[in-house]
Amino acid sequence: MALLSVQVFYGVHYLAAKWIVSEMVPGAWAVLRTGTAWLIVLAIALAMKRRLPPKKDVAILALCAFFGIVLNQALFLEGIVRTTAAHSALINSQIPSFALLWALILGKENLTRRKALSFLAGMAGVLVLLEVENFRFASEYLVGDLLTIGNAASFGFFLVISRNVIRRNDPVAATAVVLFFGALGLSLYGASDLAAADFASLSQRAIGAMIFAILAPIAR
Numbered sequence: 001m002a003l004l005s006v007q008v009f010y011g012v013h014y015l016a017a018k019w020i021v022s023e024m025v026p027g028a029w030a031v032l033r034t035g036t037a038w039l040i041v042l043a044i045a046l047a048m049k050r051r052l053p054p055k056k057d058v059a060i061l062a063l064c065a066f067f068g069i070v071l072n073q074a075l076f077l078e079g080i081v082r083t084t085a086a087h088s089a090l091i092n093s094q095i096p097s098f099a100l101l102w103a104l105i106l107g108k109e110n111l112t113r114r115k116a117l118s119f120l121a122g123m124a125g126v127l128v129l130l131e132v133e134n135f136r137f138a139s140e141y142l143v144g145d146l147l148t149i150g151n152a153a154s155f156g157f158f159l160v161i162s163r164n165v166i167r168r169n170d171p172v173a174a175t176a177v178v179l180f181f182g183a184l185g186l187s188l189y190g191a192s193d194l195a196a197a198d199f200a201s202l203s204q205r206a207i208g209a210m211i212f213a214i215l216a217p218i219a220r
Contacts, residue, residue, distance in 0.1 A: 009216040014085040014092075016209035017077065023206045026077035027190025028197045034069060034186050036214050038179035041172065050173040053165070060165045061174060062181040068158030069182025074189055075151035083144025091148045097122045098156025106160060 020029050053061060080088045097119050103109035139145075166174050202210075 011089065013213055013216065014080070014089045016213050017080050017088075018085040019209045020206055020213065021077055021081045023202055024197060025190070025193040026074075026081055027186075028193035029190075029210070030073045030077055030186045031183065031190040031194045032197075033210070033214055034073065034179060035183040038176065038183045040214070041176045041179055045170075045172045045176045048172065050170045050176075052173050053169040053177055057165050057169055057174075058177060060161075061177045064158055064162040064165065065178045065181035066185060067154050068162060068178065070185035070189070071154040072151055072158065073182070073186060075147050075154060079144045079147030079151055081144065083141040083148060087141055087145055088148050091145060092152050092155075094122055095152050095156050095159070098153045099159045100156075102153075102157045102160045108160060 076088070076092075100109065100115060100119055104111055104115075109115070162178075
């Protein structure tokens, strides 16, 4: 049930994100979402009296935040503005494949025939669903799809480099640290957009999607 709920949250999130960025600039939403999530996770960590990671791990978590939140969120939101929710979901289904690729490059996994075939099969499946045979450089979704590929690659890298540091620290406290650095980095990208945002003009659909996008990953 837990794994099923994760997949449902992920699937609905693409549609929710599309609704949000149709009414709010991506940078503004990135800062608002990450900052709010950080405050919630920080409150949980403090209430549960979780121990913060040691200083040597904080620097690693800051690097994780850059790839897992700053670069990931910026590319994802800028991408989904320029493509469809379906394209975004299909491309991001290959995050495990990118994680495998980075693990192989960094020497954390050994290449086997089964892993190579699974990677190629996954990529081929996505290309078929995206109708790559109709690909053209003038496609209206090309830029958005490329940005989304960058998002998937960035998050895959995050999964690889964060594995050990998350495992040896309290996950709630470590997540709070990652979100802190993520919110800090994203503020350079979208703080001015957030300051200029007109919240009064947001529809109820967008507001509901924002609440879902902030709380669902935490509940997950």
